[in-house]
Amino acid sequence: MRIATAFAQQVAINGITDRQSQLLDTQNQLSSGRRVNSPSDDPAAAAEAERLRSRESRLGSEQRAIDQARQMLGSADGALADATDLMQSARESLLAAGNASTGPADRAKYAEQLRQVREQLLSVANRTDGAGGFVFGGQGAVAAPIDASGTVYTPPAGTQLIGQDMANPVALDGRENFTAIRTGSGTESIFAQLDAAIATLSDTNATVAVSTTAARTALSAVDRSLDRFSFTRTMVGERLKAIDAHEQAVATGSIDNQARLADLVDVDFAKTISAMNQHQTALEAAMKSYATISKMSLFDYV
Amino acid sequence: MSDLMRIGSSAMNAAYAQLQTTGQNIANASTPGYVRREVVLTEAGSNDSSGYVGRGVDVTAVRRVYDEFLVRESVSSRAAAAQDSARAESLGRLDTLFSDPQSGLGASFDELVAAFTDVTARPTDPAARSTVLTRAETFAARASRLDTQLLEMRDSAQGRMQSEVANANQALQGLAAINRRIDDASGNGGQPNALLDQRDKLLGDLNASLRANATIGSDGTITVTSQRGEPLVVGGTASRLVLNADALDPSKRAVSVVRGNGVTLPMDAGQLGGTLAGLMKFSNDDIDAARAQIGRITASVSGAFNAQQALGLDMSGTPGQPMFSVGAATVSGASTNLGTAQFGVAVVDPKALKASDYEIGFDGTQYSVTRLSDGVVTNFASMPQTFDGLTLSLGSGTPTAEDRFLVRSATAFASGAKSLLTNGQRLATAMPVVTEPGAGNTGDLKVASLDIASIGATTGATVTITFTGPNTFSVNGAGTGNPSGLSYTPGMQLSFNGWSMKLDGAPAAGDTLRVSATPNPAADNRNARVMQALGDGKLADGATVIGRYAEMIGDIGARTQGARSQGDMSQRLYEDAERARTEMSGVNLDEEAARLMQYQQAYQAAAKVIAAANEMFRSLLEAAG
Numbered sequence: 064m065r066i067a068t069a070f071a072q073q074v075a076i077n078g079i080t081d082r083q084s085q086l087l088d089t090q091n092q093l094s095s096g097r098r099v100n101s102p103s104d105d106p107a108a109a110a111e112a113e114r115l116r117s118r119e120s121r122l123g124s125e126q127r128a129i130d131q132a133r134q135m136l137g138s139a140d141g142a143l144a145d146a147t148d149l150m151q152s153a154r155e156s157l158l159a160a161g162n163a164s165t166g167p168a169d170r171a172k173y174a175e176q177l178r179q180v181r182e183q184l185l186s187v188a189n190r191t192d193g194a195g196g197f198v199f200g201g202q203g204a205v206a207a208p209i210d211a212s213g214t215v216y217t218p219p220a221g222t223q224l225i226g227q228d229m230a231n232p233v234a235l236d237g238r239e240n241f242t243a244i245r246t247g248s249g250t251e252s253i254f255a256q257l258d259a260a261i262a263t264l265s266d267t268n269a270t271v272a273v274s275t276t277a278a279r280t281a282l283s284a285v286d287r288s289l290d291r292f293s294f295t296r297t298m299v300g301e302r303l304k305a306i307d308a309h310e311q312a313v314a315t316g317s318i319d320n321q322a323r324l325a326d327l328v329d330v331d332f333a334k335t336i337s338a339m340n341q342h343q344t345a346l347e348a349a350m351k352s353y354a355t356i357s358k359m360s361l362f363d364y365v
Numbered sequence: 366m367s368d369l370m371r372i373g374s375s376a377m378n379a380a381y382a383q384l385q386t387t388g389q390n391i392a393n394a395s396t397p398g399y400v401r402r403e404v405v406l407t408e409a410g411s412n413d414s415s416g417y418v419g420r421g422v423d424v425t426a427v428r429r430v431y432d433e434f435l436v437r438e439s440v441s442s443r444a445a446a447a448q449d450s451a452r453a454e455s456l457g458r459l460d461t462l463f464s465d466p467q468s469g470l471g472a473s474f475d476e477l478v479a480a481f482t483d484v485t486a487r488p489t490d491p492a493a494r495s496t497v498l499t500r501a502e503t504f505a506a507r508a509s510r511l512d513t514q515l516l517e518m519r520d521s522a523q524g525r526m527q528s529e530v531a532n533a534n535q536a537l538q539g540l541a542a543i544n545r546r547i548d549d550a551s552g553n554g555g556q557p558n559a560l561l562d563q564r565d566k567l568l569g570d571l572n573a574s575l576r577a578n579a580t581i582g583s584d585g586t587i588t589v590t591s592q593r594g595e596p597l598v599v600g601g602t603a604s605r606l607v608l609n610a611d612a613l614d615p616s617k618r619a620v621s622v623v624r625g626n627g628v629t630l631p632m633d634a635g636q637l638g639g640t641l642a643g644l645m646k647f648s649n650d651d652i653d654a655a656r657a658q659i660g661r662i663t664a665s666v667s668g669a670f671n672a673q674q675a676l677g678l679d680m681s682g683t684p685g686q687p688m689f690s691v692g693a694a695t696v697s698g699a700s701t702n703l704g705t706a707q708f709g710v711a712v713v714d715p716k717a718l719k720a721s722d723y724e725i726g727f728d729g730t731q732y733s734v735t736r737l738s739d740g741v742v743t744n745f746a747s748m749p750q751t752f753d754g755l756t757l758s759l760g761s762g763t764p765t766a767e768d769r770f771l772v773r774s775a776t777a778f779a780s781g782a783k784s785l786l787t788n789g790q791r792l793a794t795a796m797p798v799v800t801e802p803g804a805g806n807t808g809d810l811k812v813a814s815l816d817i818a819s820i821g822a823t824t825g826a827t828v829t830i831t832f833t834g835p836n837t838f839s840v841n842g843a844g845t846g847n848p849s850g851l852s853y854t855p856g857m858q859l860s861f862n863g864w865s866m867k868l869d870g871a872p873a874a875g876d877t878l879r880v881s882a883t884p885n886p887a888a889d890n891r892n893a894r895v896m897q898a899l900g901d902g903k904l905a906d907g908a909t910v911i912g913r914y915a916e917m918i919g920d921i922g923a924r925t926q927g928a929r930s931q932g933d934m935s936q937r938l939y940e941d942a943e944r945a946r947t948e949m950s951g952v953n954l955d956e957e958a959a960r961l962m963q964y965q966q967a968y969q970a971a972a973k974v975i976a977a978a979n980e981m982f983r984s985l986l987e988a989a990g
Binding site for chain 1: 489
């Protein structure tokens with residue numbers, strides 16, 4: 064079998080350049096740390112990597128929503144704690160004012176205390192959430208949700224939610240918590256109830272009987288509001304626990320994503336380094352054999 | 366004596382010719398296309414009566430050592446290798462364009478979706494709103510930039526095709542010239558070996574550009590035809606190849622043959638072969654496949670967000686304006702059309718769009734619409750027709766049979782992609798209505814979900830639902846017709862005025878539910894949440910945007926991988942064919958070295974024969990006195 068000299072040379076040179084290019088490929092993989100540097104390296108892995116990247120983005124958004132909901136619910140819990148404290152103090156004032164032995168001047172003093180509590184309660188109910196909204200903003204408020212009379216709740220009643228995989232509230236309902244608290248037979252506004260008591264107790268001409276009744280009525284309303292706040296606070300607490308659990312799931316999901324992504328596209332260093340050594344050896348062999356064989360010529364002996 | 370002299374001198378001639386030929390072989394050992402020569406010797410016989418001794422040796426010819434079949438194999442496998450290598454290399458560049466997932470169109474879409482998280486948490490925050498619009502702009506810009514890059518790749522491939530055509534024409538001219546010279550030379554007798562080598566080399570070079578078949582005449586001239594039979598070189602005349610705009614789609618290229626007599630024949634793209642075929646497949650098919658996929662994704666995103674904007678209210682309470690616009694779909698007629706028909710096309714359902722352009726044909730009675738991505742043909746008897754989310758209509762004129770039209774839809778969308786909103790206040794984050802259960806409800810009636818189908822004049826009208834019993838209710842409000850005595854089942858849908866809500870729970874008699882116009886759209890986030898959910902919605906023909914994008918990545922990767930392995934294989938086949946050809950025709954320097962010694966010896970021996978004849982003659986002369 065004949066071999067043309069020029070052809071044999073070309074084949075040997077091609078062999079060297081092929082091995083050089085193989086070596087370059089493995090070097091590239093090692094320096095980038097990725098086995099899949101472009102879709103053609105592994106089309107199925109590249110497509111799956113894109114889907115994983117997207118899932119990671121979704122989880123990031125979910126975590127952000129979790130953070131925001133947790134912050135808001137924290138504010139809500141704080142507001143409810145403050146409202147509870149205020150109602151406890153209102154309770155004491157009303158108990159004292161409703162005592163038959165309390166005189167009109169003292170009753171007026173308690174009425175003043177109640178007035179201040181009532182004012183502070185209104186500002187708690189209208190508290191902003193520090194992010195342009197209101198803690199008790201319902202389905203969306205652009206101004207303080209409850210008016211000065213404490214009986215009109217302006218925004219649509221309900222809660223505002225965020226989050227895709229899990230929906231969490233970022234605003235609570237001021238109507239069911241303040242302006243229309245359920246009684247056994249309808250609803251009442253805690254502010255209206257307090258205002259009624261304040262009016263009667265401030266009136267120095269009111270009789271003891273009337274004052275006592277007024278105080279007792281208001282006390283029942285205050286107790287109902289305390290129940291209401293407690294109920295809402297429990298709900299907020301449950302929510303926060305559920306959010307913690309969801310956050311765990313999101314974090315686990317993210318770790319899984321990263322692991323799968325690494326499996327798919329990251330380079331297996333051990334395997335690739337050994338491949339690079341192989342290619343290096345092959346290249347050396349090709350070069351050495353070319354050098355040796357190309358020196359051999361009959362013309363040296365003729 | 367003279368016979369011996371003659372024998373000796375003929376032997377010297379022969380040995381000298383062999384030495385020269387060996388020298389020629391050694392000199393041209395690395396000349397591309399050189400076929401080794403050998404001297405053909407025949408015994409010079411005699412017919413005299415003195416025993417048929419012979420009269421020496423004749424140099425009959427200097428022969429090229431080659432096999433036509435091996436040449437043909439090498440040439441055809443070279444065309445295949447060139448075709449596959451051109452396509453693989455071009456696809457490699459397309460492949461690299463998608464190598465970084467973080468800077469891709471999918472990532473840009475996800476960033477747009479992610480921006481809604483802050484808007485849903487803080488609808489009144491202008492920074493949150495404007496981030497959404499910035500991300501929308503980035504998405505549109507990335508889509509149109511990608512399309513531009515793909516078009517640049519196509520332009521570059523078409524530029525290379527132009528120079529390949531020039532190379533091919535040069536080879537054809539060269540072959541015609543060779544034919545003329547061979548013709549002249551063979552008139553003088555003998556084989557013009559160098560010309561024949563040149564002929565075969567040009568044929569090989571031609572095949573690198575496009576596949577050409579050749580027939581060698583008995584005189585050594587070559588007749589070259591394309592694979593389908595168009596004549597390229599006949600005798601001393603070469604046809605000219607021309608790259609011109611495709612009749613149906615002027616942005617694509619097609620090759621034609623212009624014969625010596627001026628007749629132009631279009632060449633079939635599928636039968637071109639060579640680098641031209643590889644580049645043509647890339648620039649006509651592969652690029653458009655990618656552009657169509659990018660365009661479809663862009664149109665799906667645009668359609669979905671625009672539709673959702675229209676179902677919501679912006680900060681001032683006005684229904685949302687479109688967020689995106691995309692390039693318009695158009696229909697154009699082929700340059701070969703004879704009729705006057707003008708078609709119009711419009712997108713009617715972005716969710717149903719396919720990643721493809723279309724070709725419309727007319728056979729005289731009915732229309733055929735071919736989806737270019739998969740070749741599926743649908744026939745229609747008349748226009749207008751709606752298919753794949755598009756409505757096609759005959760605007761004016763009438764088509765003639767055999768007329769063809771190109772519907773540029775998917776490939777048109779991305780290049781014109783634009784983001785339209787600049788003011789965050791125009792983002793329609795709010796739903797047009799709110800639902801509120803009565804404050805004093807004793808049952809647990811609730812609205813499980815609320816969807817908006819359209820915003821009309823009565824959408825914001827207050828509608829009150831009153832339960833007369835646990836399972837009956839009446840409705841009161843503009844646009845409802847005020848029905849009463851309706852029966853309630855938990856989970857039922859109730860729709861009026863463009864909204865639809867799902868009721869659930871167990872209402873008590875006297876419970877109410879009120880639907881009314883959203884009072885503070887600036888602070889409402891419900892439509893923004895729906896827009897965020899579009900990230901996982903089936904916006905693109907039954908699949909998610911990311912699903913389609915990932916599919917496209919895999920497709921491009923597979924195409925490139927396939928082209929590369931095909932290229933490797935055809936390169937190996939070419940190398941094998943060359944090995945076989947050079948095995949016969951290539952120069953081996955060691956072999957020539959050995960022959961050099963052999964012929965030197967023969968020359969010396971022949972010289973000795975002459976010396977001997979000379980000696981004998983002198984002896985004769987001396988003897989004769």
